Amino acid sequence: SPPPPPPLSPGPRSGYITVGYRGSSTIGRDCQADAKFRRVARITVCGKTALAKEVFGETLNESRDPDRPPERYTSRYYLKFNFLEQAFDLLAEAGFHMLACSSTGTCAYASDQGEDKIWTSYTEYVFSRG
Amino acid sequence: SPPPPPPLSPGPRSGYITVGYRGSSTIGRDCQADAKFRRVARITVCGKTALAKEVFGETLNESRDPDRPPERYTSRYYLKFNFLEQAFDLLAEAGFHMLACSSTGTCAYASDQGEDKIWTSYTEYVFSRG
Amino acid sequence: SPPPPPPLSPGPRSGYITVGYRGSSTIGRDCQADAKFRRVARITVCGKTALAKEVFGETLNESRDPDRPPERYTSRYYLKFNFLEQAFDLLAEAGFHMLACSSTGTCAYASDQGEDKIWTSYTEYVFSRG
Amino acid sequence: SPPPPPPLSPGPRSGYITVGYRGSSTIGRDCQADAKFRRVARITVCGKTALAKEVFGETLNESRDPDRPPERYTSRYYLKFNFLEQAFDLLAEAGFHMLACSSTGTCAYASDQGEDKIWTSYTEYVFSRG
Amino acid sequence: SPPPPPPLSPGPRSGYITVGYRGSSTIGRDCQADAKFRRVARITVCGKTALAKEVFGETLNESRDPDRPPERYTSRYYLKFNFLEQAFDLLAEAGFHMLACSSTGTCAYASDQGEDKIWTSYTEYVFSRG
Numbered sequence: 001s002p003p004p005p006p007p008l009s010p011g012p013r014s015g016y017i018t019v020g021y022r023g024s025s026t027i028g029r030d031c032q033a034d035a036k037f038r039r040v041a042r043i044t045v046c047g048k049t050a051l052a053k054e055v056f057g058e059t060l061n062e063s064r065d066p067d068r069p070p071e072r073y074t075s076r077y078y079l080k081f082n083f084l085e086q087a088f089d090l091l092a093e094a095g096f097h098m099l100a101c102s103s104t105g106t107c108a109y110a111s112d113q114g115e116d117k118i119w120t121s122y123t124e125y126v127f128s129r130g
Numbered sequence: 131s132p133p134p135p136p137p138l139s140p141g142p143r144s145g146y147i148t149v150g151y152r153g154s155s156t157i158g159r160d161c162q163a164d165a166k167f168r169r170v171a172r173i174t175v176c177g178k179t180a181l182a183k184e185v186f187g188e189t190l191n192e193s194r195d196p197d198r199p200p201e202r203y204t205s206r207y208y209l210k211f212n213f214l215e216q217a218f219d220l221l222a223e224a225g226f227h228m229l230a231c232s233s234t235g236t237c238a239y240a241s242d243q244g245e246d247k248i249w250t251s252y253t254e255y256v257f258s259r260g
Numbered sequence: 261s262p263p264p265p266p267p268l269s270p271g272p273r274s275g276y277i278t279v280g281y282r283g284s285s286t287i288g289r290d291c292q293a294d295a296k297f298r299r300v301a302r303i304t305v306c307g308k309t310a311l312a313k314e315v316f317g318e319t320l321n322e323s324r325d326p327d328r329p330p331e332r333y334t335s336r337y338y339l340k341f342n343f344l345e346q347a348f349d350l351l352a353e354a355g356f357h358m359l360a361c362s363s364t365g366t367c368a369y370a371s372d373q374g375e376d377k378i379w380t381s382y383t384e385y386v387f388s389r390g
Numbered sequence: 391s392p393p394p395p396p397p398l399s400p401g402p403r404s405g406y407i408t409v410g411y412r413g414s415s416t417i418g419r420d421c422q423a424d425a426k427f428r429r430v431a432r433i434t435v436c437g438k439t440a441l442a443k444e445v446f447g448e449t450l451n452e453s454r455d456p457d458r459p460p461e462r463y464t465s466r467y468y469l470k471f472n473f474l475e476q477a478f479d480l481l482a483e484a485g486f487h488m489l490a491c492s493s494t495g496t497c498a499y500a501s502d503q504g505e506d507k508i509w510t511s512y513t514e515y516v517f518s519r520g
Numbered sequence: 521s522p523p524p525p526p527p528l529s530p531g532p533r534s535g536y537i538t539v540g541y542r543g544s545s546t547i548g549r550d551c552q553a554d555a556k557f558r559r560v561a562r563i564t565v566c567g568k569t570a571l572a573k574e575v576f577g578e579t580l581n582e583s584r585d586p587d588r589p590p591e592r593y594t595s596r597y598y599l600k601f602n603f604l605e606q607a608f609d610l611l612a613e614a615g616f617h618m619l620a621c622s623s624t625g626t627c628a629y630a631s632d633q634g635e636d637k638i639w640t641s642y643t644e645y646v647f648s649r650g
Contacts, residue, residue, distance in 0.1 A: 016608035022556045036152045038205050042556050047605040073603035075558050083203035085177040088146035098229045099618045104625035104641045105234035121234045166282045167336050213333035215307040218276035228359045235364035251364045296412045296432050343463035345437040348406035358489045365494035381494045426542045428595050473593035475567040478536035488619045495624035511624045
């Protein structure tokens with residue numbers, strides 16, 4: 001008789017993955033002209049490396065934390081695209097659902113001339129499966 | 131025999147849509163007189179373009195990201211109305227439910243005369259279907 | 261035979277209602293003496309006007325957005341009481357449940373004498389039914 | 391035959407309770423040495439007074455809002471202990487579950503000598519039953 | 521006949537555990553060069569001591585709140601590792617699920633030379649079981 005089929009996934013099934021981004025924008029006197037749209041410079045991925053690779057595949061950039069064993073955790077992966085909803089959809093296709101999100105921000109710098117303020121924020125979205 | 135009926139939706143059924151707004155208000159010495167009501171200048175829509183069009187239809191303004199293929203993602207659509215709950219209700223009618231929301235804010239500018247501060251915030255609401 | 265009974269609700273059953281408040285407090289050198297309790301100056305109500313009226317009834321103040329048709333949306337209603345949990349309980353009695361909340365805050369003003377800072381915040385709670 | 395047993399609870403069964411705390415900390419040049427642990431000076435309790443008394447019993451301090459009728463609301467009760475999870479566990483034992491939490495913070499004061507900043511925050515956790 | 525099996529857990533089954541971290545980063549003119557990745561210096565653990573020990577075992581550092589009885593609460597435990605998702609996964613393995621998270625942040629210090637700002641934030645994740 002044939003051998004039993006392999007398990008559906010060779011890696012762990014359950015776990016948490018957090019995706020986030022750090023935004024920044026310069027706000028000066030022309031604040032009113034500031035574009036109103038969300039700006040995502042880079043989507044970071046935190047969690048077990050095997051899960052991140054399973055979910056994001058070729059769209060995952062591991063260059064900032066290379067050669068990480070599959071059972072280890074990372075907080076230095078990021079994605080090759082910048083659309084958060086694309087990341088959410090890939091997570092949903094892999095069976096993950098969003099549990100919570102949070103955001104924190106502050107103004108970071110005021111030049112002597114009072115012209116510029118840089119507003120940085122960090123927003124993250126926590127997903128789990130299983 | 132008749133052909134089988136077409137699928138219920140020509141586009142993807144599942145996915146994430148995020149709606150958000152960036153608020154700003156000038157706060158000076160007359161802070162106490164500042165109106166207490168929420169001010170939404172523009173509701174932005176992020177996600178797969180086909181989903182956004184399905185949900186918001188004629189109320190969607192695509193002028194800042196035109197000619198986007200249906201399977202691509204956008205973060206530059208916005209709505210022609212300014213009531214968040216109207217957007218939520220349209221999302222609910224299309225089968226989406228809210229998963230989470232987050233908000234971040236900071237003061238952005240102080241003039242030399244100390245008269246004005248501009249407080250900007252960004253609040254977003256994450257929805258999914260399927 | 262008697263006519264059939266009217267539908268349970270003359271208005272729409274499903275929908276979103278958001279309640280929120282903008283807080284402010286003066287923080288000076290006597291910060292340690294500042295009371296620790298939540299201060300809610302005014303609870304605002306956003307959503308479809310018919311839903312808001314159904315939920316809050318006589319406790320709803322419509323003076324800032326009068327004569328609004330029942331199918332229109334408002335963000336300028338507010339409540340005649342200042343206890344958030346009373347608003348939550350009225351929403352629960354009408355079949356609404358809380359989905360999410362978010363909060364954002366910043367310091368708003370520094371006088372020349374450096375005595376005072378006014379801290380403003382905006383917190384909102386999103387409810388839905390159906 | 392004997393009379394039917396009284397209802398399980400003499401007070402209302404359903405309702406919302408919000409617990410929160412206002413934190414503050416002085417942050418100077420020795421910021422790096424600042425302890426990393428959460429500091430909760432006082433846990434406040436908001437909601438219907440009968441519910442708060444049922445859940446927290448002897449651990450409730452009502453001195454800032456005494457003689458409140460059971461069907462009235464309060465935002466000035468607080469707890470005699472300072473562990474948030476102890477409050478959460480008492481709420482869970484009484485059948486309440488957490489719906490959402492939010493947090494807001496800002497720096498509140500800079501002395502002329504630039505030595506001190508006081509960071510205040512307000513964090514709250516919303517629970518419901520029924 | 522054999523003795524009855526012991527209860528599934530010698531300690532309490534239900535309860536809340538909150539994990540959090542206080543982040544800080546120096547933001548100067550080179551803000552653009554600032555790394556985009558989440559930095560977690562220390563993960564703190566709050567809740568009943570017996571639950572924390574059951575979930576985190578050998579990875580729990582109790583040195584800042586030693587000799588705490590099992591039924592008491594602590595807010596001064598922390599973890600020996602710095603990956604939030606590893607903490608989330610351990611909590612999930614013990615039957616806990618995330619209920620909510622919140623985050624608050626502010627700029628904390630500006631030197632006289634205007635070179636540095638230290639941005640501190642506190643983010644926490646609330647879990648429960650049972």
